[in-house]
Amino acid sequence: MGGAGLGVAGLALVPEVRLFAQQVHEFIEGPPVPDVKPEQLSPHVWMVYAKEGFPTQENQGLMASIIFAITQKGVVVLDTGASVQIGQMAIRMIKTVTPKPVIAVFNSHYHGDHWLGNQAFAETYGADLPIHALAHTRDQIAGNEGNLWRSLMERWTNQATLGTKVVAPNKVVEHGQVFDYGDVQIKLHHYGRAHTPSDLCFEIVQDKLTYVGDIAMANRIANMDDGSYPGTFKFYDELKKAAGDQLWLPGHGRGSKDLLDTYGTFMKGIWEPCVRAVKEGIPIDGAKTLVLSDPRVASRAKTMDGFDSNIGKYTSLAYLEAEKEAF
Incomplete structure (x- = not known):
């Protein structure tokens, strides 16, 4: 039976129409994100800096920094940004400072401004590229939370992030694991609910630098909808005790000791x-x-x-x- 006489609502129920709408959505992409020159923070760690703030049409969702470490074995990326376009820009910028490929990605938590760029890395380096996260973060991204964040980012940026798909982490990690990349070891820290129930911090051991995601921010009030105030203070105490003196680097803003x-x-x-x-x-x-x-x-x-x-x-x-x- 054809779609004649069904009206707009009826057409939306026709499988062929739904498929076509999905294909159009996936075909159309928002504009490229302008390049942001990477800054070197330590011997191995670089940052594609995003000004603090909130996602808008003007910043195209670029409001969380992308961190990467250049190691003997390749490039390790800590958070990938809020869209496929931001991820693509980050890849362009990584290539300006090293010819080494990206060999691993880590997501600090499940808020979309930190992982919606996963798609760009999976498309560039292959679907088997390890994308690591805690189990709860992986489950949230793979579930309803993932598509919610994709939709919200499109709305907040007036469709600038259009074309972004949910690419969930494919490797589950745990607190205390240490990843050895030759000349660089990355130690994972999780001490309970802080900004979310599954915040992960990354200690670049040789550089005395720890990327803390969103458990702390330089000059931006943090989203505490999923978080805990006393949990945050406990997390800080445990993290400082475990890592010692560090340059603490947030996802939003500049780092400091x-x-x-x-x-x-x-x-x-x-x-x-x-x-x-x-x-x-x-x-x-x-x-x-x-x-x-x-x-x-x-x-x-x-x-x-x-x-x-x-x-x-x-x-x-x-x-x-x-x-x-x-x-």
Whole structure:
């Protein structure tokens, strides 16, 4: 039976029409992302830097940095960006500093700005390219979360990321594993829920540099929808104890040796007033007043990306978690 008389809604149910729509979607791609010259951070580690902020049409979703290590055995990439176009740009940039192929990819967590570029690497270096992640991260990307992030990124960038497909990690890793790439060893760290339930940090042992993904940020208020405030502080303590003195490199912003301390101070400026409010029976609106007047928070209010639009929400999440902790 043909599609005549079915109308738009009816046509959408015809298998041939659905297949055609899918093929058109996959054929059309958003524009290329302009090149960003890589910066060398240490003897082995380079960064394709993304300015802090949030995904927009103007930045085409480029708001999380791509990190890569050039090793004796090849290039290892830590997070691949928010689209196939960003991944393609990162590959072009890697080729400007080394002829070595990419031999492995690691995804720090399941938020799409850190892994939607996987597609570009799999298409360039083969479907068998190892893409590593914790099991929970792999499962989230392979499930509904993966397509949700793909759709959100298209919407936020006004279709600039169109053509991006979900390519989930194909290798499951665990806390404490050490990957040996000849002259470089990469040690994996996971200490429970922080930014998400499955954050993975990567210690480049020889360089005393650790890429921390989104558990800390330089000057951007973090998404805590899936996270935990006390879990974050525990993660920081365990990570510092295990890795020692490091250059801590975030997915958003510049790295520093005191990143975990400075961002932890800001986070405690949200958490501790909420704990006090719960103990003293102060309602949530009062907790927000306490947070905004805390000097650890107030000192960053005018300069932190996303502060005004997010501080209320993440104070509410802290208050709810403090209530749960109290009972």
